[in-house]
Amino acid sequence: MSQNIRKLDVKVPAVAESAYAITIGRGMLGRLWGQIRDRWPALNPFIVTDAELVKAGHLKTLLGNESVPSFVIEPAGEVSKHIQTVVAIVEEMEKNILGRDSIVVSLGGGTVGDIAGFAAAIFKRGVPVIQIPTTTVSQADSSVGGKTGVDSSVSKNAFGAFWQPEAVYIDVETLMTLDDRQYRAGLVESVKHAAIRDKDYFEFFETNINAILDKDMAVLEKIAYTNCRIKAEVVAEDPTEKNLRRILNYGHTIGHAVESASGFELLHGESVGIGMIAAGKIEQRLGLVADNRLERIKELLLKLGMPTTIPTALDKQRLIELLRKDKKAVGSWPRFILLESLGTTFCKEGQWAHEVSQDTVEKCLDELYE
Amino acid sequence: MSQNIRKLDVKVPAVAESAYAITIGRGMLGRLWGQIRDRWPALNPFIVTDAELVKAGHLKTLLGNESVPSFVIEPAGEVSKHIQTVVAIVEEMEKNILGRDSIVVSLGGGTVGDIAGFAAAIFKRGVPVIQIPTTTVSQADSSVGGKTGVDSSVSKNAFGAFWQPEAVYIDVETLMTLDDRQYRAGLVESVKHAAIRDKDYFEFFETNINAILDKDMAVLEKIAYTNCRIKAEVVAEDPTEKNLRRILNYGHTIGHAVESASGFELLHGESVGIGMIAAGKIEQRLGLVADNRLERIKELLLKLGMPTTIPTALDKQRLIELLRKDKKAVGSWPRFILLESLGTTFCKEGQWAHEVSQDTVEKCLDELYE
Numbered sequence: 016m017s018q019n020i021r022k023l024d025v026k027v028p029a030v031a032e033s034a035y036a037i038t039i040g041r042g043m044l045g046r047l048w049g050q051i052r053d054r055w056p057a058l059n060p061f062i063v064t065d066a067e068l069v070k071a072g073h074l075k076t077l078l079g080n081e082s083v084p085s086f087v088i089e090p091a092g093e094v095s096k097h098i099q100t101v102v103a104i105v106e107e108m109e110k111n112i113l114g115r116d117s118i119v120v121s122l123g124g125g126t127v128g129d130i131a132g133f134a135a136a137i138f139k140r141g142v143p144v145i146q147i148p149t150t151t152v153s154q155a156d157s158s159v160g161g162k163t164g165v166d167s168s169v170s171k172n173a174f175g176a177f178w179q180p181e182a183v184y185i186d187v188e189t190l191m192t193l194d195d196r197q198y199r200a201g202l203v204e205s206v207k208h209a210a211i212r213d214k215d216y217f218e219f220f221e222t223n224i225n226a227i228l229d230k231d232m233a234v235l236e237k238i239a240y241t242n243c244r245i246k247a248e249v250v251a252e253d254p255t256e257k258n259l260r261r262i263l264n265y266g267h268t269i270g271h272a273v274e275s276a277s278g279f280e281l282l283h284g285e286s287v288g289i290g291m292i293a294a295g296k297i298e299q300r301l302g303l304v305a306d307n308r309l310e311r312i313k314e315l316l317l318k319l320g321m322p323t324t325i326p327t328a329l330d331k332q333r334l335i336e337l338l339r340k341d342k343k344a345v346g347s348w349p350r351f352i353l354l355e356s357l358g359t360t361f362c363k364e365g366q367w368a369h370e371v372s373q374d375t376v377e378k379c380l381d382e383l384y385e
Numbered sequence: 386m387s388q389n390i391r392k393l394d395v396k397v398p399a400v401a402e403s404a405y406a407i408t409i410g411r412g413m414l415g416r417l418w419g420q421i422r423d424r425w426p427a428l429n430p431f432i433v434t435d436a437e438l439v440k441a442g443h444l445k446t447l448l449g450n451e452s453v454p455s456f457v458i459e460p461a462g463e464v465s466k467h468i469q470t471v472v473a474i475v476e477e478m479e480k481n482i483l484g485r486d487s488i489v490v491s492l493g494g495g496t497v498g499d500i501a502g503f504a505a506a507i508f509k510r511g512v513p514v515i516q517i518p519t520t521t522v523s524q525a526d527s528s529v530g531g532k533t534g535v536d537s538s539v540s541k542n543a544f545g546a547f548w549q550p551e552a553v554y555i556d557v558e559t560l561m562t563l564d565d566r567q568y569r570a571g572l573v574e575s576v577k578h579a580a581i582r583d584k585d586y587f588e589f590f591e592t593n594i595n596a597i598l599d600k601d602m603a604v605l606e607k608i609a610y611t612n613c614r615i616k617a618e619v620v621a622e623d624p625t626e627k628n629l630r631r632i633l634n635y636g637h638t639i640g641h642a643v644e645s646a647s648g649f650e651l652l653h654g655e656s657v658g659i660g661m662i663a664a665g666k667i668e669q670r671l672g673l674v675a676d677n678r679l680e681r682i683k684e685l686l687l688k689l690g691m692p693t694t695i696p697t698a699l700d701k702q703r704l705i706e707l708l709r710k711d712k713k714a715v716g717s718w719p720r721f722i723l724l725e726s727l728g729t730t731f732c733k734e735g736q737w738a739h740e741v742s743q744d745t746v747e748k749c750l751d752e753l754y755e
Contacts, residue, residue: 021409021610025529026621027549030400039391098472102537105468109539114712137507139712140534140545159395164510167472169479175510176546179397240391251396342484342509 037159037183037243041232044076044147044186051120051145055181058118058143060084061108063131065091068123071192073149077122084111088127093279096126096165098174104134118143118181124150124197125157125283132163136178143181149189151201152284155208155242156263158183160250171275172342177255185243187235199319200284202227203266205238206315207287208245210308211265214358216241221311224318261368262360264343265352266291269380272337276329281322288321289383296379297371298353298361308357324385331380335373348373407529407553407613411602414446414517414556421490421515425551428488428513430454431478433501435461438493441562443519447492454481458497463649466496466535468544474504488513488551494520494567495527495653502533506548513551519559521571522654525578525612526633528553530620541645542712547625555613557605569689570654572597573636575608576685577657578615580678581635584728586611591681594688631738632730634713635722636661639750642707646699651692658691659753666749667741668723668731678727694755701750705743718743 051060062085064074069087086104088095108117121131121144128146135144148158164175190198209217219237220227226234246263253260270290274281281289295309313323325334341349350368355361363369421430432455434444439457456474458465478487491501491514498516505514518528534545560568579587589607590597596604616633623630640660644651651659665679683693695704711719720738725731733739 019410019606020413021606023407023409023610023613023617024404025407025549025553025613025617027403027405027531028621028624029402032399033397034394035397037393037395039393040389043390098475102468105543106537106539109537109543114714133507137503137544137546139543140532140547161397162510167476167479169476173475173479173509174507176507177510179395183395236389236391240393243393243395247393247395251398254398344484 033179035180035182037185037247039185039187039236039239039243041186041188041236043184044073044189045079047147047184047186048077048079048081055118055143058116059113060118060120061111061113062086062120062122063088063104063127063134064122065089065095065127067091068127068149073122073189073192077147084108084113088123088130091123091126093126096130098165098167100130101134101137101165101174104130105138108134108138115139115142118145120145120147122147122149123153124148125153128153128158129163130165132161132178132180133165133174133176136163136176141178144178146180146183148183148185150193151190151198152204154185154187154190154239155201155204156246158185159243159246161254179254183243185239187232187239190235191230196282198230199228200282200321202319203284203288203291203316203321205242206312206319207263207266207291208242210291210312210354210357211262211352211360212245212249212358213241216245217311217315217357221315224315228318258365258367262352264368265354265360266294268338268341268343268349268351269293269334269376271341272334273325273329275337276333277326281326285321288316288319289323289325292316292323293379293383294351294353296382297351297375300375300379301353301371303353303355303361305356308354311357325380325383327385331377331384334380335377338376343368403549405550405552407555407617409555409557409606409609409613411556411558411606413554414443414559415449417517417554417556418447418449418451425488428486429483430488430490431481431483432456432490432492433458433474433497433504434492435459435465435497437461438497438519443492443559443562447517454478454483458493458500461493461496463496466500468535468537470500471504471507471535471544474500475508478504478508485509485512488515490515490517492517492519493523494518495523498523498528499533500535502531502548502550503535503544503546506533506546511548514548516550516553518553518555520563521560521568522574524555524557524560524609525571525574526616528555529613529616531624549624553613555609557602557609560605561600566652568600569598570652570691572689573654573658573661573686573691575612576682576689577633577636577661578612580661580682580724580727581632581722581730582615582619582728583611586615587681587685587727591685594685598689628735628737632722634738635724635730636664638708638711638713638719638721639663639704639746641711642704643695643699645707646703647696651696655691658686658689658693659695662686662693663749663753664721664723666752667721667745670745670749671723671741673723673725673731675726678724681727695750695753697755701747701754704750705747708746713738
């Protein structure tokens with residue numbers, strides 16, 4: 016080897032703090048397009064939505080008679096959350112002669128937002144994206160925080176990027192057309208936010224459960240606002256999930272395994288609900304028994320019509336196998352987010368994700384079977 | 386519309402300054418793997434290279450007898466710089482059970498670096514990448530600065546991301562196996578760096594042209610170092626190309642059009658050389674005539690065996706059309722980077738990219754035909 020090694024440092028400069036706004040209201044979709052065009056007059060919009068949103072009339076409400084280049088994901092749903100959908104979107108943008116001065120507008124649920132956000136992140140090294148979430152899950156969760164991604168033919172979320180939205184617009188009126196099962200399952204993410212960070216919010220949920228099930232729009236606005244406030248606090252502190260942001264994963268570790276083992280027959284929210292109860296069982300075995308939160312969480316999930324046990328058809332060994340492959344696993348076994356009390360996540364020595372033995376997890380799963 | 390609009394700001398925190406090291410030497414490839422494993426012991430490596438590099442023996446030199454999961458791009462070259470190659474790489478990483486604790490090692494020229502860097506940028510929301518460039522172009526230019534990207538079926542560089550490397554290792558000995566035409570054309574990026582930022586470096590090139598053509602390794606190390614120093618200064622000041630970084634585009638606007646119109650028969654460096662001469666003609670028409678730089682640049686390009694005229698087969702109207710579609714065009718016409726004198730880029734009112742009328746550009750092109 017040469018004795019004459021030269022070294023040179025390339026500085027990557029600091030990036031200043033920035034911010035984006037979430038606007039929450041009801042019935043604003045029909046006036047939003049004008050606002051977007053006024054606010055970003057120099058950018059050429061491209062809309063990404065799905066066949067269900069078109070059918071429900073929301074694209075028409077947004078655009079009125081305007082004709083805007085767009086891509087309608089078909090079929091709607093997880094099955095289209097694939098890298099080839101992103102490739103098709105980018106190629107459609109190019110066919111519309113869109114360049115770096117374009118802005119992607121995502122109208123839809125979490126799947127549409129993940130696909131559109133990722134397409135925006137990688138189109139010509141990145142263009143801005145506006146998120147208009149239209150489901151309880153996406154209004155509570157996936158439209159805020161900048162996580163985007165799609166599946167490969169080998170596994171879920173193989174591709175992705177952190178890509179913060181330019182703005183988020185939440186119109187709770189779009190929830191009125193949402194299928195009832197989707198509507199209720201999506202509220203589990205709200206219960207999750209309450210459980211990990213805000214006891215008052217949890218009590219608001221308990222008190223207003225009938226208004227929530229009746230889709231009372233004033234209550235839904237309050238829920239949308241509180242969800243976004245909690246999520247914004249967490250992601251602002253830790254945008255790329257080095258530590259605190261992991262608390263948003265509460266209920267998700269076992270939830271993801273259950274969702275996947277069910278072949279996505281169970282919805283994301285339904286699976287996360289089961290995961291929250293499993294976390295409660297783990298807490299009990301570890302002696303984190305400050306209050307009767309597990310009973311209250313279970314009660315609330317039951318009122319939302321959520322399953323609170325694991326269907327017997329889901330083999331426990333399969334769940335263990337899926338937990339070993341969890342994308343956040345360290346040494347082939349995931350860490351778990353646990354509660355200390357209702358509204359407070361358990362933190363030990365600065366860490367939010369905790370080691371729990373496979374034996375303990377297996378015992379808790381055993382208790383959860385129907 | 387509801388009167389009760391709620392707003393909420395989500396902060397996206399600042400990102401601190403960081404840095405990565407470029408290490409330059411000769412004959413270090415054979416000892417590099419141990420260094421990489423020592424420096425990133427917790428990360429699982431995945432190598433991306435191409436069939437030519439394997440044939441030239443460089444993968445074997447890097448790895449010795451070690452077996453490491455890898456992807457060999459085949460065929461080598463621009464034709465494989467396509468999104469589907471990136472999809473295949475990510476799926477291969479998944480089949481090797483690689484997760485977020487992986488590190489991509491790119492061994493090859495600019496095409497390999499672009500593909501591997503982009504795959505790293507989007508694999509599970511991003512994993513680090515080490516660049517080991519093996520050509521004159523990539524050692525001078527594309528391995529530093531974090532631009533990555535690939536083509537779609539519709540156009541070039543449709544997909545991309547800014548993704549800074551974790552480290553860059555340049556072994557000039559890898560240039561010894563490089564095809565002579567590629568070797569010489571790649572040096573045009575070095576001449577470009579000299580022309581825009583460093584008159585002394587330009588004179589070093591003029592003085593040492595024979596040693597350069599003879600692939601004298603001591604001279605090549607000095608060239609690699611100076612290129613990286615210049616590029617590092619520029620990209621450190623403006624990593625996402627808002628202004629200063631555009632000077633690296635000197636010779637590239639017309640160069641890209643010529644390269645594309647030739648159906649990539651002309652190499653990138655050959656085309657950029659023609660673009661530099663075209664820029665010189667524009668400078669003369671705009672009265673930027675401080676020195677005899679155009680003659681000196683032309684002379685140096687001739688000694689490198691570069692074409693200095695546009696082949697008659699390339700239709701001028703086709704070039705104009707391509708210029709209109711330039712990805713940096715503003716209102717369907719690109720801006721141009723020009724020299725003020727040898728080693729100094731022309732800057733006016735803080736702007737480095739200048740408006741030049743289509744008429745002026747056409748007249749300059751006319752003068753450039755064989």
